[in-house]
Amino acid sequence: MAASKGKPFPFKHAWAILQTFDKWKLRDQETAPKKSAMLRMDDSEDEEKERNLGKPEGTKKGKQRVKMEGEASSLREKMEQMMKAREELTRKTLENKILITEKKKEVKLAQVEAKREEAKHKADMEERMIKVKEAKDYKEDIAERKRIFRGASSTFRGDTPMSAGGDGGVDDSNGGA
Numbered sequence: 333m334a335a336s337k338g339k340p341f342p343f344k345h346a347w348a349i350l351q352t353f354d355k356w357k358l359r360d361q362e363t364a365p366k367k368s369a370m371l372r373m374d375d376s377e378d379e380e381k382e383r384n385l386g387k388p389e390g391t392k393k394g395k396q397r398v399k400m401e402g403e404a405s406s407l408r409e410k411m412e413q414m415m416k417a418r419e420e421l422t423r424k425t426l427e428n429k430i431l432i433t434e435k436k437k438e439v440k441l442a443q444v445e446a447k448r449e450e451a452k453h454k455a456d457m458e459e460r461m462i463k464v465k466e467a468k469d470y471k472e473d474i475a476e477r478k479r480i481f482r483g484a485s486s487t488f489r490g491d492t493p494m495s496a497g498g499d500g501g502v503d504d505s506n507g508g509a
Contacts, residue, residue, distance in 0.1 A: 355387050 341347065350356045389397070 353388075355390075
């Protein structure tokens with residue numbers, strides 16, 4: 333153990349216990365830093381790592397490392413939770429889009445069906461109108477035939493169109509009396 337400026341080491345009882353630990357064994361083997369090295373305050377981390385390469389980790393550094401690892405695992409867990417939440421949100425959004433698309437298809441299909449029904453109804457109405465017109469024309473044709481038949485039958489009987497009150501359409505104004 334290196335002496336400090338001619339003073340005796342006051343903790344010999346502690347030294348008797350500590351000298352068996354690796355940390356303190358390596359300390360004796362280190363050389364004291366030179367003044368020029370002490371004046372240079374730009375020690376890089378590489379030099380520090382080289383110096384502490386064989387030394388066991390101290391309590392403070394150990395606690396700090398455990399704390400950092402805990403924070404890292406906590407952050408990792410939080411990131412995983414965020415990723416799961418994002419995936420769930422994406423999945424739900426996709427499901428909603430699919431549902432909306434299906435509903436739009438159903439609405440369009442219903443609209444097409446409604447238009448088809450409307451066109452069928454319109455065609456049925458036109459067909460009925462045609463049948464009604466045909467029936468009307470047929471009735472008019474029958475009435476016309478009856479009128480003609482009545483006029484023809486009255487002429488066969490000798491009735492004049494004027495005397496029979498019919499409308500034979502012939503005007504007998506020549507004075508045939």
